[in-house]
Amino acid sequence: MFQVIGGRSVQAVRLLAPRSAVLVEAVRGRKSRNDPVAKSKEGRIKVPPPVDPVEMVVLKERYSEYELIMRALRLEFKEEVLRKKYEEETGSQAEERARQEKEEHRALMDWNDQENLQMLKARILRIQKEEEEAESKTVEAAIQREEELQEFIRQKEKEILQLQEEAKNFITLENLDQRIEEALDNPKNYNFAIDKEGSVVKRTVLQ
Amino acid sequence: MPMKGRYPIRRTLEYLQKGDIIFKNKVKIMTVNYNTHGELSEGARKFVFFNIPQIQYKNPWVQIMMFKNMTPSPFLKFYLDDGEQVLVDVEGKDYKRISQHVKKILGKSEEVLQAEAQAKMQASNPANFGPKKYCLRECICEVEGQVPCPSTTPLPKEMTGKYRAKMAESQE
Numbered sequence: 001m002f003q004v005i006g007g008r009s010v011q012a013v014r015l016l017a018p019r020s021a022v023l024v025e026a027v028r029g030r031k032s033r034n035d036p037v038a039k040s041k042e043g044r045i046k047v048p049p050p051v052d053p054v055e056m057v058v059l060k061e062r063y064s065e066y067e068l069i070m071r072a073l074r075l076e077f078k079e080e081v082l083r084k085k086y087e088e089e090t091g092s093q094a095e096e097r098a099r100q101e102k103e104e105h106r107a108l109m110d111w112n113d114q115e116n117l118q119m120l121k122a123r124i125l126r127i128q129k130e131e132e133e134a135e136s137k138t139v140e141a142a143i144q145r146e147e148e149l150q151e152f153i154r155q156k157e158k159e160i161l162q163l164q165e166e167a168k169n170f171i172t173l174e175n176l177d178q179r180i181e182e183a184l185d186n187p188k189n190y191n192f193a194i195d196k197e198g199s200v201v202k203r204t205v206l207q
Numbered sequence: 208m209p210m211k212g213r214y215p216i217r218r219t220l221e222y223l224q225k226g227d228i229i230f231k232n233k234v235k236i237m238t239v240n241y242n243t244h245g246e247l248s249e250g251a252r253k254f255v256f257f258n259i260p261q262i263q264y265k266n267p268w269v270q271i272m273m274f275k276n277m278t279p280s281p282f283l284k285f286y287l288d289d290g291e292q293v294l295v296d297v298e299g300k301d302y303k304r305i306s307q308h309v310k311k312i313l314g315k316s317e318e319v320l321q322a323e324a325q326a327k328m329q330a331s332n333p334a335n336f337g338p339k340k341y342c343l344r345e346c347i348c349e350v351e352g353q354v355p356c357p358s359t360t361p362l363p364k365e366m367t368g369k370y371r372a373k374m375a376e377s378q379e
Contacts, residue, residue, distance in 0.1 A: 108312045112295060115308065119296040123280070 217260050226261025228306060229315045230269055233288035237262075240274045241281040246299075251281035253302035285313055 088094060171179050191204040216222050230237075239259070241251035255273060263271055283295040283305075293313065297305050315323075335342040348356035354366075364370050 109293065112293065112308075112312050116294065116296045119298060119300075123298060 214256075217257065223261055223264040226258070226265045227314075228258070228262050228265065228310045229320065230262075230266050230313055231315055234266075234269060234285055234313050235288060236270045236272070236286040238272050238274065238284040238286070239281075240278050240284070241297075242276050242279075248281045248298075250300045250302045250305055251283075251297050254297070254305045257302060258306050283309065 187206060189203065189206040192200050193202040195201050212218065239251065239255055241255060242248040243252070259271060259273075263269070280296070280298045282297060285293040285295070287293065295305075295308060295312070300308075331342075333343050336344055336346065339345060344350065346356065347353050354362070
């Protein structure tokens with residue numbers, strides 16, 4: 001029944017100084033279906049406003065002409081919009097534009113393909129170079145390993161020879177007695193001092 | 208609020224609006240295949256890192272997908288309206304060169320962009336008053352410095368129609 005108002009109409013209604021906390025105003029269609037008629041409107045018969053026939057005729061004519069013109073204008077404008085849209089999509093210029101765009105697109109795609117081919121060539125070259133490098137590296141590594149192996153063998157051979165040389169001076173069971181005799185015959189004196197250069201400085205006298 | 212990410216400038220509106228690759232209407236999907244390691248993918252990685260946000264900002268209706276470490280060499284692939292697929296090899300290329308390349312083959316050219324901007328300006332005349340959907344303002348009362356809307360503040364007496372009518376009547 002009552003509508004709570006806010007916003008623009010608030011200020012105007014505030015001037016009417018309402019006592020209630022919430023601002024309310026009357027709205028059309030206040031009464032519901034089953035409410036009785038107001039006392040002041042009991043015998044009221046609703047009468048439509050009187051119509052002047054002459055005025056009616058004149059107005060009808062004028063209104064019909066006016067509506068005709070307005071309707072025609074509206075349809076004209078609608079048709080113009082539709083025609084423009086049609087021209088835009090399936091007109092002669094649109095076809096040309098589409099063709100030109102296709103041409104440009106094809107040209108660009110060709111250019112792109114060229115770029116891709118160049119990249120492909122560069123990539124093939126690069127891969128070949130890498131393969132060659134890898135191959136040469138493996139070959140080098142094999143050679144290196146071979147050399148190391150040879151070096152190792154040589155080292156071992158040298159050691160064997162050295163050992164053979166030393167073996168001549170070993171003390172065995174046969175010349176044990178002889179060596180003992182020799183050692184007893186030549187006493188060695190280890191009591192000596194050396195200076196920083198390594199030459200002997202002092203020796204004690206052997207008893 | 209702290210800055211997020213390694214280069215938070217990529218998240219600023221200014222940076223995004225500076226993107227200059229606007230795709231033609233027939234480009235629907237863009238796919239980037241690249242590797243996370245390797246010298247040859249460096250350009251592609253930088254492209255994804257710096258330029259993809261700009262592209263997506265300017266082309267919100269293009270689907271962009273990134274695939275990592277699926278192929279030995281990086282490439283871009285565009286899927287067009289009519290089923291055509293455009294392949295762009297980007298192995299070893301610099302990211303600036305990649306974006307220039309993409310702009311050249313599938314981006315809208317300068318004249319087209321300007322023509323579109325012109326058409327948009329013509330369609331929306333700021334001098335028109337009407338529904339908010341089509342025009343800037345609905346009534347002159349919305350403009351600063353003009354007479355305010357009588358629904359908010361009542362007009363002075365001299366401006367109301369009924370006062371003027373009364374004066375005109377009383378004068379005759």
